[in-house]
Amino acid sequence: MPTIKINDVEMSVNPGTLVLDACRTVGIDIPHYCYHPALSPVATCRMCLVEIKGQPKLATSCTTTVPPAPKDNPDAVVMEVFTNTPAVADARAGVMEFLLINHPLDCPICDQAGECKLQDYSYSYGSGDSRMAEVKRRYRYEDLGAKIVIDKNRCIHCTRCVRFTKEISGGSELTVASRGSHLEVTTFAGKSMDQNPYAGNVVDLCPVGALTSRDFRFKKRVWYLKSVPSISRHSALGSPIWIDHEGNEIHRFRPRPLEGKETTHFISDEERYAYKRYNRAGQAPVPTLKGVPASLDAIREALQAAGPMSGTTAVIGQGTFGCDAAQRLGELATSADLRFGSGDKTIPVVLPKYQTSADGILNRRGFTERGFRFGALEELLAKVQSGAVKAVVLLHDVAFTSDKESELLGQILKAAAFSLALETEASALGRAATAWLPITSFAEESDFIINHDGELRRYQKALQAPKGVRTVPAWVKDLAGVPATV
Structure with missing residues (x-):
């Protein structure tokens, strides 16, 4: 070298x-x-x-x-x-000095204030004085569709956004027009950014706040936000993200690039705006037995009466939860061959370089390594209908299950003598189970997954769960008397 x-x-x-x-x-x-x-x-x-x-x-x-x-x-x-x-x-x-000639003093109202490279570099390398006496040029802000807003007064023409739409997302919606003193970044031939499934990344790429997110615009000052390293649950890639939160509420997801991993620089808009479903609203959910609030002792007694004491217990783990949850859930199964996997979501591959898998189940590999068998729910249904399995424990998130699989899971729960569902929020499938327990979302716990490429990805707790809502290992500890680490 x-x-x-x-x-x-x-x-x-x-x-x-x-x-x-x-x-x-x-x-x-x-x-x-x-x-x-x-x-x-x-x-x-x-x-x-x-x-x-x-x-x-x-x-x-x-x-x-x-x-x-x-x-x-x-x-x-x-x-x-x-x-x-x-x-x-x-x-x-x-x-x-040249970059600031036409740049407006928008810092008090700019969403980028607090994480703006123009602010940082002006402080570190600028002169502190301006010799500009002429009137600054002015543009009206424009909506680049429903997701992105551009304020051309702030633009310094770095062309990051233009190169992104050309080289990464491929739509070439943005271009540079009117060369010279009237240079501006604009949409090409009237195109909108709405059809670009990765459009939100231009906001992250913009170093000066010229491109802002309609979803986040004027909603929160970034210096109030706390950033916690986490992962996206969108696909089996487990893309690293930042969870920006304040007041026990998530305000945005951002990509969290890893050193030497070019594919971690960008996330899709679907996973970027998924943060809303993890902000709880209303009263905290409570455990139920046969549709009415019940104590954990009552649920445990009902499970033991139907399962370990008089028959067999099978578990169904959806591969969108962490490995600790999978390990503990598996311990409720009477035998290793009664661990079944669920989740059949797939995602369209738009950018093959950045989407190396169409699997929409985050931790399928982690669950498989812990003995959960995917694609075998028909076998479990036969065991339940024959009476070989008396009790079924289901770990479930409705967002990652198709109608077809939901129908099959519903048949299993209906045929079982006793069924217990563990969910973040009660779904129709969860309400059909004999008993139901509220569990923490991935933003309310710390765990890890094994992604499609075999890489271990950890995520950390960002939010405080409501009182009475617990992690899967904590519930399993009390249900089966197994020592838990959480």
Whole structure:
């Protein structure tokens, strides 16, 4: 590997590495607007300029690559980079001045305030004074469909959003028009962003608040929000996300990119706006037995009377819950062959590079590794109808089950002498069971899953569950007397 020097610190990197990325590896933050690791580099913002020994002008670190080491002298220093010289500081200050010439003082009302790169870099690299005496240009804000709002006054023309719609989502809805002093980002030929299932990512990509989400617009100041690392339940990929919450309420989901994982930079709008179903409304649910509120002792006695004491108990675990929940639930089964898996949701593959699976069941692999058999519910139905299985315990989320599978599960619960459903909110299927217990949602607990690619993905608790709502391991501990870790 070639050797380079960054501010007199030697390091070895792979040939072809961007200078900006090389600087990051030694903890040097290079300011940038247009660069994004998942998009093609274009060097339009000129904020990432660095000085390279031997070159007459400053170079853009987002497009300059490290050359290979010479064959006759492989230990030679092939490049010397300086990020803290007076020339670099002057260039950054000049770029900031140009970017702020037409930028409005919208910080008090801008959704991006608090996580805005223009604010951060203006403070770190700007001059603090403005020489702009002319009237700033003005545009009206525009709706790019029902999901995205653009305020062109704030736009610094980094073209991240344009490149995203061209290179990632493929719809090319956005383009750059009116070159020169009237440059603007707009929709191409009257297109709307509504048909783009990944449109919300342009809001994350925009570094200055020109593109905002209609769903989040003017609703919450970001510095009030707490961000908790979690995962999306949308598919078997288990995409990492941030849960932004405040006041025991989720306000948004955002992608949480993992180092070296380009496919984690973007999430679909379906999973982005799924946060609403995890905000509870109304009174806290309570355990029920035969349709009326009941104590856990009564439910446990009914389960033991029908299952372990007089027959056999089978469990059905939907693969959209965590591995700890799967492990504990499996312990309620009389034998290992009575662990059945459910969940048959599939998702359309729109971006094959980023959607490597059409499976809509988050933790199918984790449940399978713990002995749950998917596609065998017909076998369980036969066992229940024959009397070989007396009691059935179902872990269920209606959003991930088709009408066909719901009908089959309903037949199983109806045929069983005793059935117990564990759900976050009671569904028609849950109400059809003999007994029902309220469980925490994934936002109210900490657990982990094994995604489609065999990677372990953890998620952390963001919300406080209502009183009386417990995790699956906690309920199982009291139902079966098995020591729980939760």
